[in-house]
Amino acid sequence: MPDTGETRFNDVIRGDISFRNDLMDDYILLKSDGFPTYHLANIVDDHLMQTTHVIRGEEWLSSTPKHVLLYRAFAWQEPQFIHLPLLLNTDRSKLSKRQGDVTVEEYLRLGYFPEAIINFVALLGWNPGTEQEIFSLEDLVKEFSFERINKSGAVFDIAKLNWLNKYYINNSDKRWSTVKDPLVEKIKKTLELRNIVVKDIDLTVSAIEQRLTGPNELIKILDTEFIFLPQKNSDGSVKKLNYPKELLIWKKMSDEEELKISLDEIFKILSDIPEGVWASQVEQILLTEAANKGDRGMLLWPLRVALSGQKVSPGPADIAKILGKEETLERVKDAIDKI
Known part of the structure; x- marks a missing residue:
């Protein structure tokens, strides 16, 4: 390395950059076995490949004057240097x-x-x-x-x-590249591995996909919001939901008798919906009946719990579409039997 002066070069992102030569150590070009070190092999390879742009991370910025001096020593055309900023985690630490x-x-x-x-x-x-x-x-x-x-x-x-x-x-x-939705295939495979059985797999997958903030949350959401999905036991029967009956009671209900009246009404409303129009009409019918109550929670809250067994879940109408009429009515009957 020169003992005095500066080595200057241009970086497309950072502009003109200079390094003091007296602050840079001499470096090895050939190892004792005769093989070149990276610094020499790198610029020879780029020269022979007629590389016009060297694009790399900013951690290589301090090595660039060494490479520039080699290009000049060989009287070779220097490429354009572009040193990209580091990728950071949200805490500003280096991505790793x-x-x-x-x-x-x-x-x-x-x-x-x-x-x-x-x-x-x-x-x-x-x-x-x-x-x-x-x-x-x-x-x-x-x-x-x-x-x-x-x-x-x-x-x-x-x-x-x-x-x-x-x-x-x-x-x-x-989408210009993807024909099949990769997340759809992943959800279907995961449901299959969990022995989940639903009436309309496409409707179920779509509902799950819409609730996800990212594909990496699939397992989490299946274990929380979509824990209600029907799962087969080893004997082929469907597992029953397990929740305390107190969860069925809406905050404005006075007692279990009022809850039973509400569940009986829900069962009749759902029973009257023809199987052939279940998916297309169940939501509108439920919302209309709930609005007629004055307080929608009197109808929709116990239905949500009866179908999902939890406080937080997709809407009860969405769950009813996923489960289908038969399983929906079976779960409402199970809720009535708890009282």
């Missing part, structure tokens, strides 16, 4: 495997859309100078430029990735 998934393959395996991942990665440390957040490949080719990449580290915000993925779930016409 120890703190979560970091590979594209892993996010694809979890069920994220390729379109969401590409869109998300493009926005890590870059923006087009507008409010636009959804980009097609054509948009990115047209809008992207290295000059608009930020110098500071980019935060890997999983909430933003989940938001983008939800967009592509709800806007299938905007």
Whole structure:
């Protein structure tokens, strides 16, 4: 290395950069076995490959003057250098495997859309100078430029990735790469492994997908909000819900007698809905009957608990669609039997 002066070069993102030569140590180019070190092999390979742009993380910035001096020593054309900012966790620490998934393959395996991942990665440390957040490949080719990449580290915000993925779930016409929804296949496989049996698998999968904030929450939501899904026992029978009868009582009910009247009414309302129009009419009928009560909770709360066994779940009409008429009536009867 020179003992005096500075080594200057240009970085597309950071502009002109200089390093004092007297602060840089001499470095090894050939090892004792005759093989080159990375610094030498790297620039020889790039030169022979006619590399025009070197794009790498900012941690390589301090090594760049060594590479620049080698290019100049060989009288070779220097490539353009582009040192990208680091990817950071939300706590501003460097993104690493120890703190979560970091590979594209892993996010694809979890069920994220390729379109969401590409869109998300493009926005890590870059923006087009507008409010636009959804980009097609054509948009990115047209809008992207290295000059608009930020110098500071980019935060890997999983909430933003989940938001983008939800967009592509709800806007299938905007997907340019994915024909099948990878999350749908993942949900179906998981339900099968859990011995879940439902009347309409597509309706069930759609309901689950809409409640997810991200594919990585599938197991959690199946164990909480969708714990009500019918599960087969080893003998082929369907497991019964297990919940205390007190949970059925709406806060404005005075006693169990009032609860029983409400459940009996619910059973009659549901029994009168023809099987053939169950999925299309059960929600409207329930909402109309509940509104007639004055306090919708008098009807919808005990129905929610009877069908789900819990306080927090999808709406009772949505559950009734998923379960189908037969299983819905069976669960309401079970609730009546608890009183």
